[in-house]
Amino acid sequence: MNTVTHKNTVLALLSSLLFVQASAQAPTPPGSAAPAGASTKGVELKGKVPVNPQTLRVQLPKPQEAVLKNGLRVSLLEDHKLPTFSMQLYFNGGGLADPADKRGVAMVTASQLREGTKQRSSREIAEQLATLGAALSSTAGPASGESVVSVTGLSDNVEQTLAIASDVIRNPTFPASELDKFRARFLAQLQIQRANPGFQAQEQFMRAIYGEHPGALVVPSEPVIKGLTSADLAAFHAARYRPNNAFLIAHGDITLKDLVAKLEHHFGDWAKADLNKVSLPPPKGPEKARVLLVDRPGSVQTSLWIGSLGIERNSDDYFAMLVMNHILGGGPASRLFMNLREDKGYTYGVYSSFTGTTFPGVVVASTDVRTAVTEGAMHELDFELQRIANEPVTERELTNARRALIGRFALSLDSPLSLMGNLATQKIYKLPADYWDTYPQRVEAITPADIQRVAKKYYDRGQLQIIAVGDAKQVGKVLEKYGAVEPATPM
């Protein structure tokens, strides 16, 4: 959150498509859709493009594995193409492990990790890492299952980089003066974030879905941020940042032998600890359908988020959901995009997505539309959500979804971050060793009936939460068609 928006990221590069990949970790930014009739209303296929009918099947690389003496599990994707390395250290216990009255400790602990150790000040850590050309970041969300530390650097400097990383990960002191500075900075940034209509919609949506469950929190509450102490962070760190509570995934220009030797040197005497298992009652989900409107007087657009409670990552419905979401709104070739953007011209982007971790995530379709077409956009969104639940998808849609979902594995081979992410997913959710190898078969097994079933179940009209951020005077009436409109207070 230390970066500012540079003007060129806002204006200089304008993309014709703002494609947001559906992710298993986080909802996509606002987007939405509306249908018209034929599922591919916005696209015309002339049948002349030389498409290779074969889907290129690829093998994902297998990691080399080792366990340090202190129990830390290590996986390496060795790759000498470029003289760089990356590693990600996953600790079990993110925001879900927070004390119930301090939801935010995990997030702040992660953000304060590099603000001082027994040997180094915050500034020394920043300067020493920068001098090596290394980057170290750590994150946890208020509802994440893990706290994650990521380190990237030049393979010439692995040794020195690991020395600093080890100090930062093992010996943070969480100085009170740094925490005070963080608090002030965070609250000022939050005020600015909350001026963004998409962020407002997301916060309202998550609260509507999750109620008291921590899944409701996009960011911690202001009172919690104001009340946290260094002792809170130190306690969380001592309980969670432990070698026997973690796994490490590495990629790059290093051998397993070399990596393990260096890790034993810098992390070998890191003490294990007894661990408390995180357990939390599952979210209940919304009890009834609601329409919530955040008034943003003069807003030239309405941000719309529509959805409900979804599935856990391990759910039996995962693959049906994956294919359903792809057809509904998983990208520019989807129904929502073709209808609301390409056919109607209501929006710059409209997408659906689903999330899910150790607790059920959300299903959501979202968009930003100009105020005057809010009614049409709602109509089309509603139409598409009903259509995917009430009618079987066409054979062509299903075939294309399979081709897309299986075909994109080839591209992931060109992205170490994707490969590392796949490995982490497999470990966190204890998926079978052949999970990614059998993924194509699992996708291919999904039928139109499966798709209809999960669409009906999770985009259930009786539980649908509709969030709108826009000019209430202009859009309030339009929304009443979908239920009693409740004014929502901005957070």
Place this chain on the structure above:
Amino acid sequence: MMARRYGMCLCLALAALPIVGATAATPAAVRVDFSEHTLKNGLRVQLVEDHTTPVIAVNVSYDVGSRNERPGLTGFAHLFEHMMFKGSKNVGDGEHFYQVFTNGGAMNGTTSSDLTVYYEALPANQLEMALYMEADRMRSLDITQAKLDNQRQAVQEERRLRVDNQPYGRSYERFDEVFYDKFGYKHSTIGSMEDLNAASVQDVAEFFRIYYAPNNAVLTVVGDFKRDEALATIKKYFEDIPRQPAPPPVDLIEPKQTAERRETLTDPLARAPQILIGYKIGVGNDADQAALQVLSSVLQGGDSSRLYQSISKEKELVSGIGGYVEERIGTGGFYVTATVRPDQKPEVVEAAIYEEIARITEEPIADWELQKARNATRLGYLQSIRSAQNRANILGSYTILFKDPNLINTRLQKIDAVTRGDVQRVARKYLIPTGRTVLTTLPAPAAPAAPAAPGP
């Protein structure tokens, strides 16, 4: 056809020359070896064979951007880019992205003031499809009133999303209007609603003929293919697309600025003041640019930087601060952006920024700071060339922006050659009050439906 061949693949080699005075061992040199070919119709082709992953990436960079627009048609280059996805003789409306995504690929198109690029990455067995679709729209774009009206709406929504409905959206746009004198860069790439409404089908056809000619484009292909086969396919689909007269030149070199420029806006969507500061610099890739990049890294690159440490961490005046050097075909800029804490005054923040700038002009930077700039650039460079798509995009962009695709291989050396003296020299030369433009945005009470209005 002329061919300049540099080699076959992305490979590693040890640098021959030790870096004088470096404490670390000489870092391994990395090269992106590419071959260059020019088709009979003037299309430049660049090929990089890389068999390490089964993907192919295509980039088509056109030598056109909002710099080529005329008054009354702002936003047109970008609107046109949207039209490139609306179909051509043999590719249907929307079929381009439909085929790419349906076959496991990723794609996009982007427009800036200087260039317009189209790119896609796909599994390696779909190279012919990608080339066919790029060639078909270069040859035979299908332009109709209905398609234009449809994309005009999508672009106007994009403007609302990014500018009109965002805090500071209007400020970024206004900044260039104050900073620049020549029309090419003085207006925003997204354009005005009024001008977008004025664009006609005739304008689209004319723009296509002038700027989307093969001799005004660069085709770069990177990935898992055999060069001779790829080249044969490229010639088959592209070589008979007719050449056009060269587009008219645009003057993008600004006159010397002699006095500070300053403006204040109020923004009902903003919740904290913001300061945008820009200094005029020379054209992209000129002799001072490497030193300016190092200067920017030391001053404002990341949380070890002087501005972050001093103004955000120590003095606690801002909630965000940072910036970058923008290298353009014409006159570029050295930018600093600060978001002021709600309880602080913009003029205090501004003074603190100038204090740090004064310090960097008066005393040489530290050795570690120079090392930081070199290593950060190196890591950033290595990460940027990892994917086939990025390599294709960089080669295409460097060719249009700097007329030098091999800059992908020489840029790091230029950064490594910068001395502490160079950094001080360019700071003194460019970061001067008379070369400066300052735009301050102040939050204003929400006014009904009023866009941010220029201040006094």
